[in-house]
Amino acid sequence: MAHIRISSLHKYYDSVHAVRGIDLDIRDGEFTVLVGPSGCGKSTMLRAIAGLENIDSGTIEIDDEVVNNLAPGDRDVAMVFQNYALYPYMNVFDNIAFGLRARKFPAREITARVQAAAETLDIVELLKRLPRQLSGGQRQRVAIGRAIVRDARLFLFDEPLSNLDAQLREGMRVEIKQLHQRLGKTMIYVTHDQIEAMTLADRIVLLKDGSIEQEGAPLDLFERPVSRFVAGFLGSPSMNFLPAKLVENGTYLGLRFADDVTLALPAAASQRLASRVGQDVTFGVRTEHITPARDGELDDGFVDLLVTIDLTQPTGSRTYASFKLAGVAVQAELRAHDVEQPGEQIKLQIDMNRAIVIDPSTELVI
Amino acid sequence: MSVPRATAAVSEQWVGGPFGDSRFKYFLIAPALFIMLSIALFPLINLLVVSFQGISIIAENKSFHGILNYQRLAGDSRMWKSLLHTVGLLLVALPIELIFGMAMALLFVDKMRGRQIFVALLVLPMVIAPIVAGATWRLMFDNQFGPINQIIGWFAGRDVTIVWLADSSFVWPAILATEVWHSTPFMFIILLAGLAGVDRSQIESAQIDGASAARIFFKIILPAIRPVLAVAILIRALDLFRIFDIIWALTRGGPGTVTETISTFTFVKAFEQFDTSFAAAVAITVVLILTAVTIYALRRIEIAR
Ligand SMILES: Nc1ncnc2c1ncn2[C@@H]1O[C@H](COP(=O)(O)OP(=O)(O)OP(=O)(O)O)[C@@H](O)[C@H]1O
Ligand SMILES: [Mg+2]
Numbered sequence: 223m224a225h226i227r228i229s230s231l232h233k234y235y236d237s238v239h240a241v242r243g244i245d246l247d248i249r250d251g252e253f254t255v256l257v258g259p260s261g262c263g264k265s266t267m268l269r270a271i272a273g274l275e276n277i278d279s280g281t282i283e284i285d286d287e288v289v290n291n292l293a294p295g296d297r298d299v300a301m302v303f304q305n306y307a308l309y310p311y312m313n314v315f316d317n318i319a320f321g322l323r324a325r326k327f328p329a330r331e332i333t334a335r336v337q338a339a340a341e342t343l344d345i346v347e348l349l350k351r352l353p354r355q356l357s358g359g360q361r362q363r364v365a366i367g368r369a370i371v372r373d374a375r376l377f378l379f380d381e382p383l384s385n386l387d388a389q390l391r392e393g394m395r396v397e398i399k400q401l402h403q404r405l406g407k408t409m410i411y412v413t414h415d416q417i418e419a420m421t422l423a424d425r426i427v428l429l430k431d432g433s434i435e436q437e438g439a440p441l442d443l444f445e446r447p448v449s450r451f452v453a454g455f456l457g458s459p460s461m462n463f464l465p466a467k468l469v470e471n472g473t474y475l476g477l478r479f480a481d482d483v484t485l486a487l488p489a490a491a492s493q494r495l496a497s498r499v500g501q502d503v504t505f506g507v508r509t510e511h512i513t514p515a516r517d518g519e520l521d522d523g524f525v526d527l528l529v530t531i532d533l534t535q536p537t538g539s540r541t542y543a544s545f546k547l548a549g550v551a552v553q554a555e556l557r558a559h560d561v562e563q564p565g566e567q568i569k570l571q572i573d574m575n576r577a578i579v580i581d582p583s584t585e586l587v588i
Numbered sequence: 589m590s591v592p593r594a595t596a597a598v599s600e601q602w603v604g605g606p607f608g609d610s611r612f613k614y615f616l617i618a619p620a621l622f623i624m625l626s627i628a629l630f631p632l633i634n635l636l637v638v639s640f641q642g643i644s645i646i647a648e649n650k651s652f653h654g655i656l657n658y659q660r661l662a663g664d665s666r667m668w669k670s671l672l673h674t675v676g677l678l679l680v681a682l683p684i685e686l687i688f689g690m691a692m693a694l695l696f697v698d699k700m701r702g703r704q705i706f707v708a709l710l711v712l713p714m715v716i717a718p719i720v721a722g723a724t725w726r727l728m729f730d731n732q733f734g735p736i737n738q739i740i741g742w743f744a745g746r747d748v749t750i751v752w753l754a755d756s757s758f759v760w761p762a763i764l765a766t767e768v769w770h771s772t773p774f775m776f777i778i779l780l781a782g783l784a785g786v787d788r789s790q791i792e793s794a795q796i797d798g799a800s801a802a803r804i805f806f807k808i809i810l811p812a813i814r815p816v817l818a819v820a821i822l823i824r825a826l827d828l829f830r831i832f833d834i835i836w837a838l839t840r841g842g843p844g845t846v847t848e849t850i851s852t853f854t855f856v857k858a859f860e861q862f863d864t865s866f867a868a869a870v871a872i873t874v875v876l877i878l879t880a881v882t883i884y885a886l887r888r889i890e891i892a893r
Contacts (some may be wrong), residue, residue, distance in 0.1 A: 274792050295798030307789035311811040320807070321797030372797070 224285050224298075224375040224408045225250045226271065231280035233266055233432075240266045242432035243280070248410065248425075253402050256412045257419035258429035259455070264412040267429075268378050271410065273297050284376060295324075300369035301378040304385065306361045308353040314340075314364050315349040321372045339371040342401075359390045366398075370405065377409040383418065395421060416456050420444065428452055445576075450585045453506050453578055459542060462512075462552045465582070466505045468498050477505050477579070479548035488523035488574050495579060495588065503588070504580040507572060509542060512554035515571040523575040531561050531568060545570075632875070639868035645861065657869035666845055667870060670853035677760075677849065678828040681767050685824060688768065689775025694805075696776075697783040707780070714773040722837025725766040729753055729838075753839050756846045763847060766834050771827070775820055782816030783809065818889045826878060850874055 226248040233241040241263045248254050256264045269275040271282055273294035281288050289297050300321075309317050315336055322332045340346045343363040353361060362382060369377055379398070383391045399422055402409055413419055419426050420440045427437040428451075436443055436452045447453035453461050466477040469484065474492035476484040485505075487495070515526040529545040536542075541556045554570055561568055581588050639657055642649035661667055696707055713721065728734050729752035741748040752762045786809055794804045810817075832851040835841060841848035841856065848856075850870070858867035 272792075272796055274795070294792070294795040297796075299796060301793065301796050303789045303793060305787075305789055307787065307793040309790055309794075309808060312807075320794065320799070324794070324797050324799035324803055368793075368797075 226376065226408065226410075227281075227283040227286075228267075228271070229281050229283075231267070231270065231282065232278045233263070233270060233275065234278050240432055241270070241277075244432075244434055246427060246434065246437070248408060251406050251408055253399075253409045253411065253422060253424045254427060255419040255423035255425070256410065256427050256429060257414060257416060257455075258435070260414060262429040263432040264414070264429055265380055266432075268301075268380050268410060268412050271376075272299055272301050272378055297376075298374050299376040299378055300372055300374035302365045302369050302380065302382045304381040306353075306365040306385075308361060308364055308368075310353050313350055313352055314345065314356070314367075317353065317364055318349075318367045318371050321368065325372070335371050336367075339367045342370065343367050343397075358386055359394065362386060362394060366401070370401070375408065377405075377407050379409065379411040381413055382411075384413070384415070391418075398422065417458060420456065428455060446587075447578065448587055450504065450506065450580045450587070453580075453587065457508055459509050459553055461506050461508050462550075463580075464505045464547060464550050464552065466503055466548075468495055468501050468503055468579075470499055475499065477503070479505075481548045483527075483548060485525045485527075485572065485574065487579075491574070491577075491579065498581075498588065502582060504582050505577060506580055506587075507552075507574075507577040509553045509555040511573040511576045512552070512570055513573075514556060514560050515569040520571060524571045524573055526569055526571045528567060528569050531564055531566050533564055534561055543568075635868050635871055635875075638865050639872045641865050643864040644866070645863070653865070657866050658873075660866060661869050661873065666848070667850075667853060669845065670841075670848040670850050673847065674829055674831065674849040674851075677763070677767070677831065678825060681764055681771070681828055682821065682824055684764070684768050685772045685775045686821065688772045689779050689820075692772070692776045693779035693783050696780060707777075711773045711777055713770050714777070716770070718770060718833035719837050721770045722766060722834040725762070725769070725834075726753065726838050729762050754843050756843055759839055759843065759847050763835060763838055766838060767828075767831070770834065771824065775824065778816060778820040779813065782813035782820075785816075786812045815889060818885070822882065822885050822889075826882065829874075829878060 226246070228244055228246040228248075231241055231244040231246075232239070244267065256267060258264055266275060270277050273289065273292060273296075277290065281290055283289065284297060284299075309320060312320065318336045318339055319332050322335060327335070336349070337346070340349055343366060345360065345363050345367060348356060348360055348364070353364065356364065362385075365382065382398075383394050386394060395418060398411075402422075411418075411422060423440050425437060426440050426443050428435045428443060430451055436448045443452055444456050447456070450463065454463070464479060466479050469476050469478045471484055471486050474489060475487045475495055477487065478484045520526055527547075529547070531543045531545050532551070533544040534541050535544075536558060539558060541558055541561065543554050543556050543561050544551050545554065546552070556568075578587050580586065640652055640654065642651065642653045642656070692710060696703055696710075716724075728736050731737060731749050731751045734752075736752070737748045737750055740750070750758055752758045790808050790812075791804055794808050799807070830851050831849055832855065835847055835849055835852055836855075839847045841852040845853075854867050854870045854874070857863045857870065
């Protein structure tokens, strides 16, 4: 068990400033996911915590001990690599036992522990095989086995599922989550897949260009993004963004689009934005908050809109339908049979309570 | 068999390759093969024939002498000594070159400032022809003007006049030093290439597992570079077995026959004493030994994979 404190961490690769002053506290037993687009410094951070990468300034503490100058082997961490990094000339048993042997465990205990880890991961019958005789998913299990057998205080995963096919990935995701619940260890998990991040994390740390853009519980980030970047990164399909102008609209404020359509903002948002009337803003709304309008009264904060559907993408349970609003393509999430054909007209409602308004000059949510 | 005709036709086409009839391709490569074989094989066959004749400086006797030359060879103590010298040098020089080359490669495999320049400088001896290297080191070992004696003199605090290349107790170390200087870069560069190909994340994973540097080297790195290592050792062993230039330039096999190797011995027999058929027999013996060793080694390498 371990808690980690990272303060003003910087890392340069020659002229590339890969990590730019990160502060992060990770609680004991927490499952933290580092997520962000390619090249944002996720792997670099993880490798710095593991001790595989020297850092240029800042401190990394594990259990209140500064580990900056500790060799990877002395940090008592375990890591699962993206390419698994299995030792190709050793069989599965020896792969899993490698760390125990390096730490001079007695032979009897090694056998017992490897056996136990293999049972946990359901790979007992593979122990005699070489890595190249395993499927991708089996290799993944061995790599995880190698990490758990040592009972390290901190587990690090660098995109462990990215080489697996979609179905296997889903299964392994569940297993990793179960593993975390069972072991109760502190885990840091790197991925660029936002669904993996949402489903696994106790806490998401969203990185961008080497800095933390936002951190918090997955639903926090999803529901209350601080910036356009966070709003666009989380959620699939991605959030709709439209340029608009804040205008007075009766009692409350409204958003006026290029074609003079105006959507009314709810009371809370109107109060918050009152000082910005007349400014250009970006309006953001998730697909699932644009739904077919029900008959009768609209709920508080909802607005309705008659649109012509240009394109439908059925996924089975849901159908994603595109329409144009002020010339910009917008996606709505409909039930399977709400629209049968492109070209149909439908009345949609937008939940303005869940919509966000972004200042285009700072890209921050206001 | 009840294989449908169409299926059979298709599979035949694939087996035959783009030319359909698989025999046709042999016609195409036959001329090239013939020329190559005649260039490679003719001298060898000629050598074999000569080794069964009685050609020497006194008689150009081309009649069949049976295994007479091979019998002479078996009883020639100078031949056996030269073989012993050759194998002895190989067994001493090869491990030294291997260890030095490996140490240097491990040192330079990590990125560092000025690495390219260092590697280029270290590889320099390799680009020098061995005969030139030998001649250069002969000057270095000169008992009066050579820098080696001078440098040792600085440490000893008095004039040193070791006659390196004529003193039978110093001549082998001198040859060894030259050979190691000249050939370690080859080991270095090959092993460097091998090490560069080792999967970094395996090493990192082992580091996190708490493995010592020695354990990582022997359990992860060495198995990964084994094929490269085996080929490097094989090439260098063959080279060392045939060593000629450096010894010829340094000592000509002297003093006396103290540093005679199988190659210098054969050369002396063939081109100084013109004992042609006997020299041919020696050469054939060497070819047989090396072929056997090479075939065995290649099998081992392949089986190990
Ligand atoms: N060894 C290196 N040498 C030089 N630059 C590097 C090195 N490793 C990473 N970088 C740079 O540092 C930045 C962060 O890289 P990092 O590998 O941490 O990204 P990442 O978030 O893990 O991306 P991905 O999702 O593609 O794995 C990138 O701009 C990358 O080009
Ligand atoms: Mg990465």
